[in-house]
Amino acid sequence: MISKDSKIFIAGHKGMVGSAVWNTFEENGYSNLIGTSSKELDLRNQSSVENFFSANKPAVVIDAAARVGGIMANKTYPYQFLMDNMSIQNNLIASSLAYGCEKFIFLGSSCIYPKLAPQPLKESYLLTSALEPSNEAYALAKISGVKACEYIRTQFGKDYISLMPTNLYGERDNFDLETSHVLPAMITKFHEAKIKGNLPVILWGTGSPKREFLHVQDLAKAVLFSLENTLPDNLYNVGVGEDISILDLANLIQKIVGHQGEIIWDTDKPDGTPRKLLDVSKMKDLGWTAKIQLEEGIQSTYQWYLENVEDLKRVKIG
Template sequence: MNKNTKIYIAGHRGMVGSAIWRALETKGYSNLIGQSSKELDLRNQNSVENFFKNEKPDVVIDAAARVGGILANNTYPYQFLMENMQIQNNLINSSLKADVEKFIFLGSSCIYPKMAPQPLKEDYLLTGPLEPTNEWYAVAKITGVKACEAIRKQFGKDYISLMPTNLYGPYDNFDLKTSHVLPAMIRKFHDAKLNGNIPVELWGSGAPMREFLYVEDLAEAVVFALENEFQDNLYNVGTGTDLTIKELAELIQKTVGHNGEILWDSTKPDGTPRKLMDVSKMEKAGWKAKVGLEEGIKSTYEWFLENQENFKEVKI
């Protein structure tokens, strides 16, 4: 791909979008464009179509979405379904109309059925009921995958979907009301350390197993997908290895330097026992994750320490 190719990164201020932006810049791509949600509300079809008419991007990477945890999904099911469909539909349809040559859609592992066998293969899509707590978000993402697949089938264009596992890294959300498990643990252990190593209380038994990918690795996967033509429409992106939540907590505790107790509140739900991506399809295509969990958590904690003054309160 030519380094002057005009690449529009939707959601370039988010954790994922900003990592993709940095990765592309590092690789020498010099014609990147991005808009904040204030400058361009992707839910608005007219605004998005006008933006495409004016800017004429060659490539579009969709890292824009309304994201959130179980609480936010449960409280605002309509917004999670509708806003995500609006954002991706406007981006995908405007890209098709504007003859965008390559489109990369980002979803998440929640698109797969709750009871699907582990590790999760791309083929398990639409083979069973979804996890109810985030099915609104998942249904929206599934329609995005299918829209890209339909364009590929009907128009022969290189529109693909990448499904990352749980991500973490710089620009993550450390607000305990809305954050995911890994940044929430960093925040809890850090705060407890500053408060005289008081005990840290964590939800559940610690037994569930999860997989985590450093966001800069995902950005590398996106660059790889940009620079190579894939044979198929849907690819999982992860490390292919998992660990228990208890092991994760101990790793974060060690990295943060908290010398206190961990209390497991087993009255709180554990969630799905295991969630691991099968990443063999992406590996066959030629891409593999590089950053180990210990190294990734260390970098993330360093970023947290340098940037914690600037955290904004996140509204659900």
């Protein structure tokens, strides 16, 4: 039985998702949280992970650890995206099963669904047709994690579940232009162009694809909901149930940042999947819904960026 003093291991607790989960759990009275930095524990190393579990024996594991990135990073390093993510999740899942972990919450991504699946994306569409090639490696790794948790659930009767969030953003996001996702990349581009005299901003693609964006604090509350309730199925979408075109997103971020220059669309660059809207009815029917509106979320994210931009630059230089 999970209680407020149950030992909970949050893998990836220093990242955007993990830190939001950690803070949300603390705010709700969970007092026995544990986490390790990547320097202290390389989650890709099987023996190191086994030793950690043997010593700590957590009752709950939240897998918020992953190698992540945008289209450019995924296209450039597919082998690392496949192997690193499979190693991380396989070690965590296997050790959780071996050392009696009561509950495991696996965090994935909406990219696990087929590129041209009907919209909105239902959980049942998994593995029904081909993936989006630009992030196939990451998607394949996450699909294997979903299936591992599903098989443990059916074979061993363990409360192992998978949450598939849509595109995430928020405080502690990755704002590096070479590896970030579209929303934080736009914040960086518009801000840098603004302070350099409102220079033109070049964005990839046509602006026509539509995307759904979930604030990381909403995801953290979905994880808390999943911790405190026994969910009947193994796989759940986590999103807002609404999307926005990349063009409209660019205009919204430009307005929030205060950039006055031109937006140029580089149509030689890929758009990616035409649309990725999640069907979130399963979580909604259980009693969870997202609360943070997109404009409000981007404003708070930009404020965090302004407060931390110099530190972010120093980290990149270092």
